[in-house]
Amino acid sequence: ADTIKFGVAGAHSGDLASYGLPSVKAAELVVKKVNANGGILGKQVELLVEDDVCKPEVAGNTATKLVSDGVNVVLGHICSGATKAALGFYKDAGIVVMSPSATTPDLTLSGDYPNFFRTIAHDAVQAQLQVKYATQVLKVKKIAILHDKGDYGKGQAELAQKYFTEAGVEVALFEGVTPGAMDYSAIVTKLSRTKPDLVIWGGYHPEASKIVAQMRKKRMKTAFMGGDGVKDNTFIKVAGKYAEGVYATGPMDISSNPLAIQAKKEHQDAYGSDPGAFFDAAYSATLALLNAIEKAGSTDYDAIVKVLHTDLVDTPLGKIKFDEHGDATGIGFSVYKVENGKFVEQK
Amino acid sequence: MDFDYFMQLFLGGLTRGSIYALIALGYTMVYGIIQLINFAHGEIYMIGAFTGLIVSSVLTMAGMPTLGVVIMAAMAAVIYSSAYGYTMEKIAYKPLRNAPRLSALISAIGMSLFLQNYVLLAQTSDFLPFPSLIPDFDFWEPYAHLISSPELVILATTFVVMMLLTVLIKFTRIGKAMRATSQDKIMAALLGINVDRIISVTFVVGSATAAIGGLLIASHIGQINFYMGFIAGIKAFVAAVLGGIGSIPGAVLGSFVLGWTESFFTGYISSDYEDVFAFIILVVILIFRPSGILGKSETQKV
């Protein structure tokens, strides 16, 4: 029974499974390698994978289950809402949690959860970057903001609205659309009447690709920019030719990072497909967590937290450590543009 | 200019309505015959889309010409959706024919969950790109900003399907048998109607309609995943009820009303409360016409 218990929590079934399953795979790959090399502190690492379906009420139970099972550290959760609901339980139990994907600024900035870390930059960073790029490079005067009414999307959109307004850009339209709707022609029609210079999207890529496609089919050429929910290869795959020219902010380009290349290859070897959403962030988080345990020499909460804040670790995202709030340093955002079917980082 | 905007919203609502209608038609047929809210109908539509995608990808890779691919994919989708619909009825609904109606509803919910997760496990949870099966017609290019050629095809298909189904139900022998079966199964049997077969036929026809819908809609929005049927199913169900559940033209009209409501509300007010408004329209209409727009009012004599 002497193992390091590594929890992985997130949506592993249901409609959001595609955001949660890549993290499981990342953790599996890393742990397999670590265990093959003799484990950590002489112990094997044991994965405890628990589904929260991205629902806050389930996340509470998931967290309790992991805590009851004696988990040492947790990778997850995936959705901000579920993360928020679960954090209290981990905090009381003194367990470090690291999310690859929960981007609500509050989670770290509120200071309520010293046990929380993340390997993704929070939404405010992203929004500021979007504003900077839009005003300085694209020189937009008037924008429209759409979101999916969800926890993640609307949060992003609201931050964008705040920063764009501060920057003196007119926000001509701010509306939520229904996720999963079969058709967005009405909102696209409305967009085309508003004539914005840029459409900012807060939300995930499936809706984004539907909206972009419908814009282009209506012969609308307005630029479109999304957040990290859009910067996903599935977006290009799904939106196809309509993806061309779309901007998306996302974690800085790591495709030349040898660790990232290797991780991707491991995934292809093991599962025969390209990795999915948040894979790199999850891979890095797993490395960071395991490294912290190793460096701390135990699974003691304070020791692990201390290492996380101080020790630089080499990951697919680059060399990272965590600032006083728990946000990973050195993993800023960049703006990407789809060119010839690829996200190309814009300098 | 503003008329142009109105027209765009009008046509957009019409397209959205047609999309709902293609699913609502099957819903309403199944409801008509066994008074079951077939929660899993949306999943049949999803399976149609998946089958279409799989077959078309395989054939494309095998080097078949586009037209052939489209035809083969459509046939496969229709055949498989029908087969799933047929099997589903035999497994999950037929044993429950004399059970309380709510039990059948729960069975349908279970079936819906099963089919979703079956596709999730056997295929993927990811969104998959769906090829655009309908090309942009050149002659239509001047009006494409109003309504695109694929949307035009969807509209036309909805119309044709509705007509065919209406003719089927109103004028053919099997249609008469369907109507009789839906009203009194024992009496229908006493008049020489094979009730089991009629119910199966209804599921097959309803599922085939859903498959056509699945293909067209998937090709219109360009993506599919295992979960696409659920929301579509709910919306189509609302549309079918709005129009008067059990009525074929009602399902189409209800879908249009729903489509327009959503479109105009988004266009002139705000899409934030689009669905809220759609449901309010539903409530208001049902308050004034408790059996839906074209529904039959209760004619049970006291």
Added chain:
Amino acid sequence: MLKLRNIQSFYGNIQALKKVSLDVEEGEIITLIGANGAGKSTTLMTLCGIVPARHGTITFEGQDITSMAPEKIVALGISQVPEGRRIFPYLSVTENLNMGSFLRSDTHNIKKDMDHIFELFPILAERRNQPGGTLSGGEQQMLAISRALMSKPKLLLLDEPSLGLAPLITKRIFEIIRRINQESGTTILLVEQNANLALKVANRAYVMETGTITMTDTGKNLLANEDVKKAYLGI
């Protein structure tokens, strides 16, 4: 023509028929009388295959139909006016009649038969486009009988055809029964509470009590039978 031998049937776990044997010869009018709940309607439903017979055999024209599907039995030429009328409520009067001829293919005769029906029951002609569900009780009864006639059966099963009919119409119904029996040679199995009229029209009759046939004789003899008089004729 029709033979029932030791039929037993159940509703769930309630046994409705304990031991029913009866014979109907071609061209006869047979009446089945009995108190409420004796199992008369169940007998008719069992022989049409709606209620499964758990024991015993039913043969029709020499063919075993005991476990045949209802629609197959009906196709052999049996037609029933069921208890409770079972009019299709959303179909118009004409459509209801058309359903009666569902298995027939002689289109032009169907039209003629329908006109004939409208002659017999003018009120139905007046209501021809009204949904069946909105008809009055008696109108529905007429429609149910007409619908059965539309199928031109060899064997016609009538379950309380006079229920809810005005005296004038009741008389007409019994005339019709006699007439189709004589003119088209239709065999008739009649269940009636109005035992007086029913026994008068019948060649032979069976008396049923709590799921069993207890007596059988010619209609005339039963009319004169003291027990029958007391129990079923109210004399």
Added chain:
Amino acid sequence: MTANNEIKRSLAASVWFMFLTFPIMVIKVNTVTHTVEWRWANMLWVGIGAFFLSMLWRYLLIKKEMGNNKETSDKPGLVQTITANPRFYIPALVALGVFILVFPHLFSMYQTSIMISALIYVMLGLGLNIVVGLAGLLDLGYVAFFAVGAYSYALLNLTYGITFWVALPLGGLLAGCFGILLGYPVLRLRGDYLAIVTLGFGEIIRLVLENWNEFSHGPSGIANIPKPSLFGLDLTLDQKTIYLFYILVLLVLFTIFVINRLQDSRIGRAWVALKDDEIACQAMGIDKAKTKLRAFALGATWAGMGGVIFAAKTTFINPASFTIWESVIILCTVVLGGMGSILGVISGALLLILLPEYLRDFGQFRMITFGIVLVLMMVFRPGGMIENVRKTYTFKGKMEN
């Protein structure tokens, strides 16, 4: 009927399922590498599986039919025997009571915590049972009232610092008022029309919570909702959980008591009558709208109280917890357990909430199993786990001959 025949039919089923699952189980198209993966092994498994399952299926169906026929009315099921005879049910109740009392001390906090979830659903199920099981109104938007309760507590606590114990009745009351408000215009709708309108109301409430940030904090929800306090004592998380567990047990008992009383009353009888025949009911002087509204409001009140507890349990709520899916699950608990039967609804709720939790080890197969269980339960026990045998009022007065 012969075994040979059965095998033939199962073989046919097996072939049919191999055909049916062919594209989805066998072919997997990789759109990145443009390759096709043919998984023929799957087809084999489907074939073999379908063959044996089909045999089993047919066997069970036949058995079910025989069971229907054999079971005589004077031999009630096991459950009925136990619940009807004090000699059996008193010891059973005592044992159950003791078990419940020691439960949180025997098992881990996780077990207690999911038991709390399950008990919340027991409350919801019993509440919905008033609407669906007793009054026969199909309500697909029950979660709306649950949301009203949860948000009542969260918001009142946030703005006015109102505590759990004040919020509990208040949340119930508010939800009840909502029930009347929403019910009034739509109760004349019949059957499935009512179902769809209630579904609409459920969605409206959720969408308003999602969109109206100023009021409800939008989709990001409300966090740090306090758990109930015990005389201002400072409790650990563990103790708080146990405390909440006991509160719920009491509330469930209270619910059972109330429903029992209602069932055997003038009101309860009116509900049953209304379910049987609305027109005859009105002809007996029963006000249809008022009677239905009562059921609706009572059901809503319980959902509201459930919502308050839910908020206290999760300490975080957002609109995503109140989707149609939630209403559907609650409905499933009612029907699966046995509509109208208190014991049935309780077992249904426990099964449906605990099952997915205990199926955690199934991982991805969890939901598919869940779906299969729903279908199988309904096919083989359409009346629910514990079929409701309505206890009719027995005349106890003297029956002179």
Added chain:
Amino acid sequence: MMKPILEVNNLTMDFGGLRAIDHLNISIQKGEIAALIGPNGAGKTTFFNCVTGIYTPTGGDILIARDGGNKARRINGLKPNVVTKHGLARTFQNIRLFSSMSVLENVMIGCHPVTKTGVLGAILRGPATRAEEKFIAEKSYAILKKIGLEQFVNELAVNLSYGAQRRLEIARAMATDPFLLLLDEPAAGMNPQETRDLDDLIIRIRDEDKISILLIEHDMKLVMSLSDNIHVVDYGKKIAEGTPEEIRNNDVVIKAYLGEEIDA
């Protein structure tokens, strides 16, 4: 002369283009047994439906007065449950019993309008509620006894024979404390023996319970032996009114309804 307890003036009911009731006038005196007869589709059941609030009449007045006093109350368009509260109760042409309830409970439902326990009362079950429950049960039993169904009290209503079900409907209606009972074809589906019992029962209800009766029936033997007064309608219009003797010999009635000879 006493004022009528039910007075219907110029009642008209249209269904789309169909006029089912056409300026019909009928009045019922206290203590009378009246019959409403007429061909199928004449509008008899529709008349009941209008009077009991199931349909809102297109035109005309329906007035009731419990004691035949001068204070008549207009009940057009009131809801069925309100009409019942005012003292009109009915049975249905197609039996409409509460199928999942016992015989006793069916009658107990009939007591609904004369009792008043609410939600709170039901939950608390105080002495008043308990007394009321006892009262309901005993009253219902007494009615069943009068109707002759007491041996079936705890039986499910659906398990009764047809004739018994018809009588149970009458019992249920009586439980609402009506002053006028409207019976729609009470003898349909009964054999002659049962019909005779019904005859006695109706007379007893009138004499012992002081409930007046209006019945629709096609069984002429029953109608002729029971009725004080017979109203004949055809195509929604009244074509005759009078004592059984008068009606039996009325040519118009014979032609439209009875046929040449009657077995009575």
